[in-house]
Amino acid sequence: MQQTRFYPIGTPGTPWGEAERADWRARQVRQRSHADDVVARVDALRARFDVETYGTLSADGRTYPLLAIRSRDWNPDLPVGVVSGGVHGYETSGVVGAFEFVERSAEAYAGRINLLVVPCVSPWGYEHIQRWNFDAIDPNRSFRAGSPAQESAALVALLAPLRGQVLVHVDLHETTDTDESEFRPAKAARDGEAFEPGGIPDGFYLVDDSVQPQPAFQQAIIAAVEQVTHIAPADANGEMIGSPVVGHGVIEYPVEALGLCAGITGARYVTTTEVYPDSPRTSPEECNAAQVASVVAALDYALAHR
Template sequence: MQHTRTYPIGTPGAPWGDAERAAWRAAQVRQRSHADDVVARIDALRDRFDVQAYGSLDHGDRSYPLLAIRSRDWNPALPVAVVTGGVHGYETSGVLGALEFAEQAGEGYAGRINLLVVPCVSPWGYEHVQRWNADAIDPNRSFRDNSPAPESAALVGLLAPLRGAVLVHVDLHETTDTDESEFRPALAARDGRPFEPGGIPDGFYLVDDSVRPQPAFQQAIIEAVARVTHIAPADENGEMIGAKVVAPGVIEYPLAELGLCAGITGARYVTTTEVYPDSPQTTPAECNAAQVASIVAALDYALAHR
């Protein structure tokens, strides 16, 4: 059944052009500071890690550095672990979870694995609490060669030399109530399609790679996170967000085919995390802790099963 909902930008049934994208961008309001919330915390880690600037984004009078946190004593003989957050800038626990992992647990992996942590892939999206970038493009459908999203293209370029060396990649995400109230209606309007309401899983879950699934790896993460916060149940159809639940708290997508961030490293062990901070059963701090727990569990499992 098709549903209609009027979105304030565009004409129902007609995909957006340049004028609609410009109108959408003009409506976005800067709500927080990437420099204060992210860059300052990365700078505070410079005495413990190397910090690499792998590009910058310019939007009007603002310039955003793209920063990665790297193990100080990088050893080419060791495997690599990649952690990415803030691919969707509004997903706060992805950004804060990546930072908290580096601050709290990163040094514990020295000499065991090379860490590359990118806490905020989409700084404009972070500041404007937006899923898309400033051009109304979803970075997490754009991780491919000749990407139309500069955020995605920069990360692809950063990680390209490491392809084949990455053992594990954890991409941190969350779903909020605004997915249903704003972002999905905006997507339907942008693409000239009718909006079809969906549901939001209440709890933590993972997205595995359907092409190269690692069920034991995913389950190790679920077990660790279950000690921190609740795991999302399947719906009445045995699904979450339209995908079959293949194990408690786990669904699968063809990551590389869809241009998703977790599909770009070619790692043996990959996962995308999802938390639901608007759940009455959790708190933002608990969601951040769940992201940290997922990273630690992923790295520990990968190191034990190389």
């Protein structure tokens, strides 16, 4: 398809070099505070949970602590549940939903599963409401050994000792209208490719692992979220974002091969949530509640089907 939209950085058909990346960075504006919204909220949980600083992100002359929340009285005989949010910093309900789960529901799992929650994987992206990191790299294609993304490399290192112990991993995301208006055109320009317009699913959906799919697990989450917000339908081709719909509200990716966050734990049960916050049929509160419902349903199913 002929390119229908010219992104204002670079030359169509030519991948970006450092000059174009610098131009892109110069256009990014800090719009919110990781210290106020994330660090302070983590600090408020220190009386109830263990908190670990698993790394420091350096970007644009700033440093950001990378923070993980752990169950108190961690028991090595129990399985592990991992919740990650804010891999894409602009996806707000992933961050807020992770916090709301910890604040309201996490302690109910004491003695049954060890929980490790990383509420904001990408602090610079959070502050700048960006999908990419400071180096114009998508962290959620970069979760592998030797990753060029600081955020991804740090999380891989944090979780590496737990590989083989993780029963369930829920990675909290959103699909927004800006995916189509900004982030996909930017990716096409960065990579020297033609931008091909697509669509945004209206509603919540999940991404399963195509290598080891768990359809009953995914449907248990869908059933819980359906009590909170609407589930995205397939398009006229039976797809969502170009992938076949394999079950109600579910598509599949080979998560580890693609370097996605959900692929780094080796868990039996993995899912990536996708909330649609721009729908006129939902609200920010409903989106946050959908993320919490996803985590609770995922943990409950995994513990019942160990």
